[in-house]
Amino acid sequence: MPHFDDLSTSELYKRFGKPVEVPIRRVDGKPGGPHAPPHAIYSMNLSMPANEMDNPEIIISDYGTSFIVADTPIPTLHTPALYSPPEDLLNEPIIHPTAADIWTLGVNMYEVLGERPLFETFSWDRDDIIGEMINTLGRPPVRWWNSWLKRSEFFKEDGSWVDDFRRISTPVFRRLPQRLWEMGRGETAQTCEWDVAGGELRALEDFLRAMMTFEPAERPTADQLLGYEYMVKWALPAWERQKRQKSRIVPSL
Structure with missing residues (x-):
């Protein structure tokens, strides 16, 4: 500080x-x-706030349950439920471990940028989280939609919400674009901190949606993510500016 x-x-x-x-x-x-x-x-x-700190460093730790992909073809994930990919929550074998990491990266990115969880639930109940995923991203693949045992408690067959007296309020669909506007950066184009006119918010939506594609095999790799518009036009240039600012800091003696 x-x-x-x-x-x-x-x-x-x-x-x-x-x-x-x-x-x-x-x-x-x-x-x-x-x-x-x-x-x-x-x-x-x-x-x-991070922008008020002197020369901050981000440290990623806690690799206690990590594994070498090549040595563990069908692993068991120990990711907290709120950050777990849908294939894990719906008990499907993890045959694409790195794709599971990409999903978790997308959920974390929203939370870092928006300072709130993407899938907001009163408890970390797995079925509540699945319901929030569908609320945010739309209907999942048919095999998951049909195999989800508690689906009827949340959704009707046509995908609309089930009216439930146990809920505090009637749930409303809050798709990903709406949640991006609610990230605390301003709710109108005039007050938003994002470069709305330049397309930053749209590019961020495309970026997050790619990471949180329901089908694991269709999620991009980390290398592919570096080529997305959001990274090329906004994230990487911002990182370069930060590095230049750091290099201009002269330590006092």
Whole structure:
């Protein structure tokens, strides 16, 4: 964070709030020993917009359940349900593991850019997520539509919603274009931060829709994604500008 090391204690508290102490008690109710701390302090909330940070680095971690594709022809995925591809949620063998990664990449990209999940559910229920996928992207292939055991709880045969008194409100279709406009970047062409006139929002929709194609074999590879209009015209140029800005930063002595 800019000038973080130069902040005095009072300035630190003014910017991030004073420490919050929480008393420590034993589970059995007995008094703590002489070496036990009397309280704990919650970690300070250091969240801030990425564009206000000095020279930020993105670190991708947690590869505990990764596998070598060549050695695992039909693997078991351990991806959290909200980011899992439909073939995994609908119990189809994962015969295209890298295509599953591409789906997860698309879901993550929307969340990073929009600061909210693409498939919004009250719980990470797999059937709720499938319903949200269809709500966002349209009807899936026939084999999945017919094999989804709880489909009748969400959709009628013609694809319209089932009226259910258990739902808080009547669901409405929110296709991908609408969700892109709701990403928090402005809801009109005049207020939107995207280059609407230049076609950025449309190119982003094409980019995400390609990654989240229902059929795994039809999703593009990572190399192919680099050639999409959104990458060529907006994402990669922005990355190059960021690199040039970094190179102009002269560290103070």
